[in-house]
Amino acid sequence: MSGKLHASERLEIISVISGFFGSAYMILGLCALVARTSGECLTRITPGNIGMSILLLSIGAVLLSSPTTFRKNIILSSAASLVGSLLSITAMVVQVLDVGATWLDDIIRSQSFGRGDIVAGLLRGDAFLGYFMLLVFPFVLKTVKEHIIR
């Protein structure tokens, strides 16, 4: 995909991808806020606390700044994609570790922890988006390394 594209086109692609994921994080973050305050919103995939809502909105804001600054400041735009994807992947890793820790804790406390709980934890929005960002990250890193870093 990338071999025949110009540098600016590749950078534009990563900013568009960042914009897409940024929007997804914003929606999920708002849903987490709604779920916590007034009702249900994408119940199966939304983490239900204010802290997670702030985290998702923060990651969303960083990722969304990539397409919005692309025309004015390509360095800032690329940095937003890079930092945003790093934050996203870290959030995913923490969620996966949390699922593992909860599972381990339930074993220690001799409580039941169903396979459904593990799957639900691993497919929660913040983890789910993180898996995709993990797939995109090598492309982001390679593009930034080749076209921005000197």
Add this chain to the structure above:
Amino acid sequence: MSKKEGYIVALAGVPNSGKSSIFNKLTGGRAWVGNWPGVTIEKKIGTMRINSIEIEVVDLPGIYGLTAYSLDEIIARNFIVEENPDLVIVVVNATNLERSLYLALSILELEANTIVALNMVDLAEEQGIVIDHEKLSELLGIPVIPTVAVTGSGLKKLRELILEYVGRSKGRTNIVDYGYDLERAIRDVEKILQENVPEIIRKYPSRWISIKLLEWDEDVIRKVKSYAGGNEVIRKVEKIRAELQNKIDDLELFMTERRYQTILNIVKEVIKQTKAKGVTWTDLLDSILTHRFLGIFSAIAVLYMLFRFAFEISTPFVDLFSILINGYLHNRILGLKFLPSWLASLLADGVTNGVGTVVSFLPLIMMFFLGLAFLEDVGYMTRIAYLVDKLFSKFGLSGKTVIPLVIGFGCNVPAVMATRTIEDENERKTAALIAPLATCSARLPVYMVIAYAVFRQVAGAVVLSMYIWSVALALLVALALRKLVFKGPSAGFVMEMPPYIMPRSDIIGMKMWERSKRFLYKAGSVILIGVIFIWLLSVTGPSGFLGANALSSPRLLEHSWTGLLGKAFSETIFRPLNWDWRISVALIFGFIAKEIVVGTMAILYGIGESGLPAALAKLHAFTPVTGYAFMIFVLIYVPCIATIATIRSEMGSKYAVMAVAYELILAYTLALAVISFGHLLGVM
């Protein structure tokens, strides 16, 4: 090298030059910590052995120069001139040679036997900076060895150089030419010193003393005045300064400019830029991480993830510790038939439940420090200080106050001590008084217990809110102190942004262990004594010994000294806060150290295998509102006796009393406000 045994080597360097990494590599990480004479700033000393010769390595504070404006700089230069180390290693940051060379030149002016470790040459090369270290060595007149401390590259050669140069006699090094008029003035002052106070010349380098007198360095003036004939010297120097000022407006500025001119000339000769300076990874990441809006969003995300990592991932390990200590070990001790019942109760209900509950939080503390050490090591914490500088200035503080506050998240005692690096006296006092509001690691177990007992699903967010309260209250109290007590403008500060580096697991591990060790040490000392004392007050009362089973009998416990004390408080002062008498007792004993709060509750609630949070939840000891009010109270009220003692030794009794008074009033008022707000909302 001469044949003397027991050499002392001083390690100097600017902050973020990799000095600590070199210190750890040279000493193998084995160091002991003391205080610098007369002050309570930490002094790190380690030993290294080269060819069976033992060398003591002293880690000097990270400094930019040797002026008299900062206590760290005075400490470093006093050590070099008064303790006479056999060798000074100046760690120079190759990615910012200009800044590091200023310190190197200042040390050379002290005529110390010096070598230079040109560190981070790999990062410099990545940025296209190639330094001709042989040329640098020739220009400075001392050996220069390129190193990469994190990988250990160049350290073998550094050890060889230490062995070769340690104990060599000092040489006079006049690298900086201050110009005709000033050089003549320096010679005149040297002559005056020789004639009036020859003793000082034997102790300190005469050229350095002369330069410092012409710079009107107050610390050196004090030193000269302490000799007979010193006042005469100062009068004559004043006259020379007055004559010079007819030609040079600002002498101090002029001398600094001459030093920088010398540095620029050196840099021009030794640095070769192999590629055009472009965007580095550090530049790229900083464009977001220090951005005024996106930087804040990123910081929120990073810090929240740090808390999730520490609190949620540590849960199974905390529970495992709890089951092993409070369940298995507790029951095993009670089952030892050969022990008298009072001793079994002391060991099981007192020591095991009390100390054990505190120790069971070790995994949490370790994970928190692991995350914090990681962020420090990659260079991110400096960016947070930069981000908050603007915000802090609105509260009459500079970003420099962030450092004591961050240290305070570990322990308030070094946080109060760390305020010594703040030059402005009013700002320093303000920082020392707000440092206890930084929520230290001792308070974490208390938050965790309440959060898991009352707010299980959102425990992480509730604990994080304590940190937000902590910073917000510190800023508001700072604002009040700066407006009402310590008036005056904020001095501001200059901070160098180190490049981001790949973290090293050994360094992170060492930092984590050093900090966690303090927590463990406290558990084995002051907490142990505290819980034994509480146990004693719980099994005795006005009627004498109540029996070893008093702790498992609520009726007996209520008639113990702790029961009476707790009730006296819960029925009077704490009545509006709606807390159980056992909680009142925990808070009273928390004056000694915050860890005792958890230990006391563990003893008084007689916990089982499931641990304290489950016991509190089962007994409905707290509602969400009273629980949150309790957390707020613990956050604010007196940190511990050690912190109060440190404030007293740093600032005097008046300020120690002031700290205790404002913290108690603020803690009570805010806890009451939380309860009242809960009533208003109909939530209890």
